[in-house]
Amino acid sequence: GDYIFYTDWMWTSFVVFSISQSTMLAVGAIYYMLFTGVPGTATYYATIMTIYTWVAKGAWFALGYPYDFIVVPIWIPSAMLLDLAYWATRRNKHAAIIIGGSLVGLSFPLFNMVNLLLIRDPLEVAFKYPRPTLPAYMTPIEPQVGKFY
Numbered sequence: 763g764d765y766i767f768y769t770d771w772m773w774t775s776f777v778v779f780s781i782s783q784s785t786m787l788a789v790g791a792i793y794y795m796l797f798t799g800v801p802g803t804a805t806y807y808a809t810i811m812t813i814y815t816w817v818a819k820g821a822w823f824a825l826g827y828p829y830d831f832i833v834v835p836i837w838i839p840s841a842m843l844l845d846l847a848y849w850a851t852r853r854n855k856h857a858a859i860i861i862g863g864s865l866v867g868l869s870f871p872l873f874n875m876v877n878l879l880l881i882r883d884p885l886e887v888a889f890k891y892p893r894p895t896l897p898a899y900m901t902p903i904e905p906q907v908g909k910f911y
Contacts, residue, residue, distance in 0.1 A: 776871070776878065783835055784870035787811070788863045791844055795858070801849040804862075808841035828891045830881045836873035840866045 791804030812834060819832040847862035 772884075776875070779835070780871040780874060783837070784840065784866050787837055787841060787870065788844065788866040791841060792848075792859055792862060795845075795848050796855055801845050801852075804841035804844040804848070805838060808837035811835075811837050828887050830884075830887055833878065833881055835870075836877050837870070839873055840870040843869055 787804070787808060791807045794803045794807060795801065815832065815834045819829075819834060822832050823829055843865040844862040847865055848858045851857035851861060
């Protein structure tokens with residue numbers, strides 16, 4: 763199966779996803795908090811993203827992929843820290859952005875590293891669950907470039 767691909771790119775994937783998802787959480791939640799003025803918005807936002815990922819995980823599982831194929835990121839504790847920072851710095855919106863964003867950026871990768879340590883080894887998954895095969899009419903044909911005989 764191609765789940766071995768994850769083990770080849772594991773560290774790169776972790777770094778890229780940590781940066782992109784913590785940025786998505788911090789920017790999205792701070793945007794909502796600054797315009798609504800409601801502390802607790804980041805936790806609400808993170809809960810919605812978690813539920814969306816559970817739905818995606820269920821959809822991939824229904825398609826025949828192993829349960830560990832989609833790993834749900836741990837957004838909620840980092841979002842709670844962001845809400846706490848916003849609540850503590852309500853008078854200074856720039857401090858909310860800097861302190862809250864830093865807390866999310868530092869805590870999110872830590873929570874997710876623990877999360878990734880708890881899932882099964884991708885190599886074990888790759889050998890237990892071969893990749894679902896495509897039907898014959900969808901199988902790509904290798905181009906016969908340069909073969910004139």
